[in-house]
Amino acid sequence: MLVSVLTAAIRAGTPLLFATLGEIFVERSGVLNLGLEGLMLIGAFSGFVIAHITKSLFLAVILSMVAGGLFALLFAFLTVTMRVNQVVSGLALTMLGMGISGFYGQAFIGKTAPQFATLSIPGLSNIPYIGQIFFKHDILVYLSYVLVFLSWFFIFKTKWGMNLRAVGESPKTADSMGINVFRTRYVYIVVGGMLTSLGGAYLSLAYTSMWIDRMTAGRGWIAIALVIFSSWDPIRAMFASYLFGGVASLQPRIQAGGTTISAHLLMMLPYLLTLIILSFTSGEAIRKKIGAPTSLMVPYSREERE
Amino acid sequence: MRFEPREKTTPLFEISVMITSVILSFVALSILLFAQGKNPIQTYKTMFNWAFFNPIGLQGTLVKFVPLSIIGLGLLVAFKMKIWNIGGEGQYHLGAIGATLVALFWFPHLNIYILVPLIFVVGAIAGGLWGTIPGLLKAYLGADEIVATLMLNYIGILFMDYLVYGPWKDPHGYSFPMTATFTENAKLPIIWGKVHWGVIIPILLAFLVWYIFEKTIFGYEIKVIGDNKDAARYAGMNVKKNILMIMIISGMFAGLAGAIQMVGIQYRLQPNFSPGYGYTAIIVAWLSRLNPFGVVIVAFLMGGLFVGCEILQILMKLPISITYIFQGMLFIFVLLGEVYIKYKIKRMR
Numbered sequence: 001m002l003v004s005v006l007t008a009a010i011r012a013g014t015p016l017l018f019a020t021l022g023e024i025f026v027e028r029s030g031v032l033n034l035g036l037e038g039l040m041l042i043g044a045f046s047g048f049v050i051a052h053i054t055k056s057l058f059l060a061v062i063l064s065m066v067a068g069g070l071f072a073l074l075f076a077f078l079t080v081t082m083r084v085n086q087v088v089s090g091l092a093l094t095m096l097g098m099g100i101s102g103f104y105g106q107a108f109i110g111k112t113a114p115q116f117a118t119l120s121i122p123g124l125s126n127i128p129y130i131g132q133i134f135f136k137h138d139i140l141v142y143l144s145y146v147l148v149f150l151s152w153f154f155i156f157k158t159k160w161g162m163n164l165r166a167v168g169e170s171p172k173t174a175d176s177m178g179i180n181v182f183r184t185r186y187v188y189i190v191v192g193g194m195l196t197s198l199g200g201a202y203l204s205l206a207y208t209s210m211w212i213d214r215m216t217a218g219r220g221w222i223a224i225a226l227v228i229f230s231s232w233d234p235i236r237a238m239f240a241s242y243l244f245g246g247v248a249s250l251q252p253r254i255q256a257g258g259t260t261i262s263a264h265l266l267m268m269l270p271y272l273l274t275l276i277i278l279s280f281t282s283g284e285a286i287r288k289k290i291g292a293p294t295s296l297m298v299p300y301s302r303e304e305r306e
Numbered sequence: 307m308r309f310e311p312r313e314k315t316t317p318l319f320e321i322s323v324m325i326t327s328v329i330l331s332f333v334a335l336s337i338l339l340f341a342q343g344k345n346p347i348q349t350y351k352t353m354f355n356w357a358f359f360n361p362i363g364l365q366g367t368l369v370k371f372v373p374l375s376i377i378g379l380g381l382l383v384a385f386k387m388k389i390w391n392i393g394g395e396g397q398y399h400l401g402a403i404g405a406t407l408v409a410l411f412w413f414p415h416l417n418i419y420i421l422v423p424l425i426f427v428v429g430a431i432a433g434g435l436w437g438t439i440p441g442l443l444k445a446y447l448g449a450d451e452i453v454a455t456l457m458l459n460y461i462g463i464l465f466m467d468y469l470v471y472g473p474w475k476d477p478h479g480y481s482f483p484m485t486a487t488f489t490e491n492a493k494l495p496i497i498w499g500k501v502h503w504g505v506i507i508p509i510l511l512a513f514l515v516w517y518i519f520e521k522t523i524f525g526y527e528i529k530v531i532g533d534n535k536d537a538a539r540y541a542g543m544n545v546k547k548n549i550l551m552i553m554i555i556s557g558m559f560a561g562l563a564g565a566i567q568m569v570g571i572q573y574r575l576q577p578n579f580s581p582g583y584g585y586t587a588i589i590v591a592w593l594s595r596l597n598p599f600g601v602v603i604v605a606f607l608m609g610g611l612f613v614g615c616e617i618l619q620i621l622m623k624l625p626i627s628i629t630y631i632f633q634g635m636l637f638i639f640v641l642l643g644e645v646y647i648k649y650k651i652k653r654m655r
Contacts, residue, residue, distance in 0.1 A: 034392075034452070038634075074638075081307060084641045087390050087452065088592050091585065092641065096634030102627025103338075213627065221456055228453050264468035271457045271464075275443075278457075282449040301309065 005246060005253070006133045010141060013245025015040070015199040015207060015216075017144050019223035020230065020237040021151050022195030027227055028155060029188040030168040030295040034090025035075055036196050037220025038097020043068045043200025045101035048211040051113035051204075060113070061140075061201055068197020069190045071097065076189040080182055083299040098214065108211045116140055116206040138206050140198075147195075151234035164188060168293030171300040181300050196223070225274040231281060231290040244270045309649035320595075320647050327643030331635045338631065344622060352621060353614030365499040366613040367606065369571055373398065373563040373580075375508035375605030377587035379515050380559025382596050384552050386519065387532040393440060393455025395584025396462030397433040397557040401564025403466055404432030406474070406485055406575040409492035409568065418491045425492060426565050433561015434554045436462060441553025445546040451553070459584065470575055484576035494570045502570035508602055511559070515598040528552060560584065581612075589637050595644075608633075 019036050026033045033039075047064035051057055071093070078089040116138035125135040134145075155161040164184060166174040171181045199219070204211050222244060230236035247270050251263045281290060288294075336346035356363035377394045384391040405425045413421055436458055443449035467483075476486040494502040519525035531538040531545055539545055563583075572579055590608055594600030615629035645651070 092637035099630030
């Protein structure tokens with residue numbers, strides 16, 4: 001029972017993990033992208049359509065990431081170049097993503113596309129419990145493991161990561177150090193968009209084997225919470241995503257088990273937990289300690305201060 | 307690109323930029339319609355005529371106008387202080403829950419003239435409570451209100467789900483997840499077709515909001531804090547208290563909207579009764595450029611957009627998702643228009 005719940009937690013947590021990783025990069029550069037829900041939908045939709053047409057999963061994943069990157073580019077243009085308010089730009093992005101995927105996706109409802117199959121890793125998957133939980137998944141799950149560690153290493157151990165964090169901390173200082181703030185933000189908004197889009201593609205190509213209108217069902221918003229939950233750290237993001245995934249995958253089991261606990265009340269737990277964590281980590285001192293990007297949501301311009 | 311702040315702009319200039327932005331978004335959408343083999347002008351005409359000049363369409367527009375404008379007015383109050391309450395959706399749901407509590411379980415048989423106002427009050431309190439939580443967290447712990455209100459949206463909606471699937475489920479409802487129908491005493495009288503008396507409330511509230519900001523010290527303080535928090539603090543204003551107040555008021559508006567929706571048109575609590583009004587209201591508040599009367603006008607037009615898209619689905623077989631493309635495009639063009647109003651945009655040499 002526990003093993004199967006944990007296995008399901010990883011599967012359900014993987015789309016969240018991709019999106020959370022993406023948003024960590026974006027927020028680390030000092031930008032809050034609230035458009036994750038729209039980006040994930042673009043990813044889920046474009047991935048499915050390309051897989052349906054070309055029958056190639058590889059192309060589907062690559063092109064859905066390109067689509068997500070381009071969509072995020074629009075957000076970068078609005079918020080970095082035009083300095084439009086980030087909150088409302090993100091909402092506009094979500095509206096557009098919902099609209100475009102729903103509008104063009106209607107023709108693909110009920111269609112089929114190739115799906116990612118489970119690929120047990122020889123050797124590792126034979127380890128009792130651990131193997132079953134971690135190493136009997138599809139290839140995208142393994143990719144997410146690798147990405148978590150790569151992201152962590154990149155953000156905390158490389159010069160690029162240091163520059164990224166500098167831009168999120170104090171763009172002015174970063175600028176005077178010779179870092180191009182605008183380019184940095186552009187790059188990471190697009191990278192974040194690609195990862196988020198991949199999370200969406202995971203949904204339509206591995207998690208559920210079809211395209212359903214609005215199939216992300218709020219996961220993009222959850223990822224925004226997960227970034228806080230994980231305090232902008234890729235490794236903690238992994239645990240946070242699996243926790244949320246686990247609670248979500250518990251729901252049908254509880255209903256089937258006929259217990260008296262309401263599945264809806266149980267579903268509230270991760271949100272409550274995020275709220276509690278948010279409350280306890282928001283003090284100035286703690287924020288500094290966990291490395292929250294201090295210039296989050298502040299648009300940057302060289303000649304004037306807002 | 308280089309941005310030079312414009313020293314002075316006239317209202318005429320601002321309005322014409324805004325109108326141009328709206329027109330441009332419609333032009334951009336024409337491309338999409340054209341690609342679908344539809345005549346854009348014909349399509350816009352169909353939408354416009356249905357939403358504003360057909361009795362049934364106009365009734366639909368007015369019905370949608372009520373929650374959009376009331377939630378929008380509440381959000382406007384918060385946005386004035388640069389507090390990003392995006393929890394309108396949750397506060398709206400809580401208001402509906404509060405209304406149902408009174409209408410079904412507390413006093414279903416009370417006289418209508420007492421019951422309906424009571425429902426409004428309880429709905430507003432419930433919504434206000436949902437605003438109090440992020441308000442307290444923001445004011446006293448510094449917690450980001452965006453994430454907090456977002457979480458409370460989910461918690462509120464799940465709470466409603468819990469109620470209608472569980473303890474509040476109508477025993478005679480053939481196991482559908484919904485409550486029993488309200489008594490006649492808990493239904494707002496109808497003015498015209500589907501339109502109920504709640505339709506006048508947004509206009510009254512717009513005057514109230516205008517009054518708060520133009521004539522009271524509280525409103526003045528909110529504007530000052532919104533412009534410069536530190537200056538406000540030096541001037542001796544209690545920023546924390548005002549953050550809390552703002553979030554409560556903002557939540558009360560959305561809660562009231564939920565209550566009105568219950569007694570005006572829904573008459574029962576059931577899942578998915580909101581097509582994301584709490585989120586669309588954010589656009590409404592923003593497009594109004596934080597002007598209370600602007601909210602009323604924009605909410606009416608936005609209601610018309612919803613209804614116009616519904617008719618496109620029926621007559622032209624266009625997916626209903628086109629509503630969101632419209633909203634998103636409109637939003638982006640207006641946001642860009644705002645930049646143009648604030649700055650002269652020049653090429654970097």
